[in-house]
Amino acid sequence: MASEATAAARLKRPRAPSLPSPFGHRRPPAILLAGGVLVGAAVVLPAAYLLIVVAGDLGPALDTALDSDTFWVMARTLALAAAVTGASIAIALPIGWLTVRTDLPGRRLWATLCTLPLVIPTYVGAYLFVAALGPNGMLADALGVGELPSIYGFFGAWLVLTLFTYPLVLLPVRSTLRRIDPQLEDAARAMGRGPLATFRTVVLPQLWPALAVGGLLVALFVMSDFGAVSIMRFDSFVREIYLSYKSAFDRTATAGLGAVLVLLMFALLWINSRVRNAHAVHRLGPGTARPPAAYALGRWRWPALGFCTALVLIALVLPVAVLIYWSTKGLATGDSSLELVAALAGNSLITGIGAAIAGALAALVVAVLASRYPSVATRTIERLGHAGYALPGIVVALALVFFATRVAVPAYQTLALLIFALTVHYLPLGIGPINASLAQVSPRVEEAARGLGRSPLEVFRTITAPLVRGGILAGAALVFLHAIKELPATLILAPIGFETLATEIWNQTSIGFYEASAIPSLVLLAIAAPPLYLFSERGTVSS
Structure with a gap:
């Protein structure tokens, strides 16, 4: 009887909950x-x-990481990343809108031309701008002046990095604009809102994730860039790491700088994730399959064409023209x-x-x-x-x-x-x-x-x-x-x-x-x- 009671007690005893499998319901091969x-x-x-x-030799690494010079290099790098990101968004947002949602003449061609600067490495773009617009560059020779204002430093690094990284924002912006449900804009216009108010209240909130992703890519790129900032003689974090690596026999301090940059990058990822979650927009229905109607530019057509033309001339035609000039000169000599x-x-x-x-x-x-x-x-x-x-x-x-x-x-x-x-x-x-x-x-x-x-x-x-x-x-x-x-x-x-x-x-x-x-x-x-x-x-x- 005792054994039967024990068996019955075991049957009544609640079974301990099993831990969920880390692989879910389907285990991969x-x-x-x-x-x-x-x-x-x-x-x-x-x-x-x-x-x-760094942990194995924490003293020198901490001394380098907490040095005031490291702080100022970090501040300069963050300032450059913020400036380039802001300028890239300011360029990519109107270009994306013009080439996707308006009747801009040749908008597919402009979309391709405005994306092509991504092909040019920033260090190539930097030396081309120095050769063309530097104090003793081609423009100075053409104008017959002794020396132009210096392009080196923060301004030069900002200009070059902006011109060759804004397509990182343009690509996700154009992709998102093609997927936005046009019924939402139709409803806003039916309520009497004009094009600008419709864009601000309906379209822009749906572009926030794309702007956040593109802005993050630009910021990460700027903070990890070496060639352009070096040619423009701007002291960034990566340039300091490279100089420390080349000049120091004991590279523990260099590892400390690298660890600081890694932590900085992941902090940027965390901030970006919070921003994206705060501005997340979800579609409640399937939407409509029809493409959105193109906005008529009207009297703004020529200013829009001028904006696209100026951008392509500066970011694509000028660098390629300088390259061709130096190539023919190099072959001749x-x-x-x-x-x-x-x-x-x-x-x-x-x-x-x-x-x-x-x-x-x-x-x-x-x-x-x-x-x-x-x-x-x-x-x-x-x-x-x-x-x-x-x-x-x-x-x-x-x-x-x-x-x-x-x-x-x-x-x-x-x-x-x-x-x-x-x-x-x-x-x-x-x-x-x-x-x-x-x-x-x-x-x-x-x-x-x-x-x-x-x-x-x-x-x-x-x-x-x-x-x-x-x-x-x-x-x-x-x-x-x-x-x-x-x-x-x-x-x-x-x-x-x-x-x-x-x-x-x-x-x-x-x-x-x-x-x-x-x-x-x-x-x-x-x-x-x-x-x-x-x-x-x-x-x-x-x-």
Whole structure:
């Protein structure tokens, strides 16, 4: 009887609640999960190891981080980032509106032309503006004056970075404007509101997420830029880190500066996330499928055309014209070797294609995990994948130098380490387009194929991959576009004797040999233009 009572008590005893699985209801295949874990670990490695180095010798690192000079460099960098972000939004918002929602003549052509400055690396744009508008530049010679006002410093860095980064805001703004439900604007106009009031109360609130995303990209880019600020002789955080790395034997202080910059970047991400959440706008219904009606510009048509023309002339025509001038001059004087440029282009293609392939594969793993197997674990992997872009290229390179020289010596100054750094840094650019493509593929199609007995790998190979091919190509194109332009990471991590177009341009412009850098710059632009076109045709700008 006692045993029966004990058994009955056990049956009545409430069962302890089981912990929820970190993988949700559907556990991803082991090989896919292992790939996601490896990608997450690869992204975490640079920042984690940098913090380990700093923690191991905290005194000098703290002295550098808390120094008053560090504070002023940080303040100058933040001021530049804020100024460039504000100016980029001020340019991109009207251009996006004019090329999407008005009857601007040739608006598709203007949209393409206004996006093309993104192809020009900021360090190329900086030296071209110095050559054209500097104190002793081409404009001074044409005017016959001895010297023009200096373009160096904050103003020059602000001008160059604004002209070549505003497309980062323009792309998400145009994408959002195409998706806004026109019924909301129709309702506002029916209530008697004019075009300006309709834009301010209906359209602008829906643009806040796109403006926040684009502004964040610009701010992160400015804070991690090295080439343009160096040519413009502006003391930014990244420039100080590079000078400290090159001049100091004990690089613990350099690691301290890098750690401060990483914390600054993640603080910026947190602030941006709060702003986006505070201004989030959600559609309650499916909306209408018809495209929005184009606003008639009327008497504002010519001012709008003048604005677009002036922007394209300054940000695109002027740099390309100066490049062509210096290229012809370099060929005439023999300062440019086509054989050398071909070899440099080959090295750039090797690094760019390597990073594009690795980045697309890693991004595909992360995107499939997050979209098809949503859970706490896969969302964590996705967040880690996006964190790479918050790490400046110089910080990733610096951390990998510490790691390779202390833990993985055979990897130091190898091409594989450089491609690894580029992949980690630009991985988020590959995740976005693939995520957008996967969102357009119904999971029911894949479930039906699995119900017919096909394995997950067969389903992906025969159904999912062909449907998201455009997103994969767009993501790879974006990684390639940025990898071939990357300067500080390439300068620090490239094998000895391995020069690319980017490093050759930097080496020549840093000593004032504009003729020798013009042909490599033109070739770099020619290589970078097709990926941008591929992204604009196949990719979707996703917040």
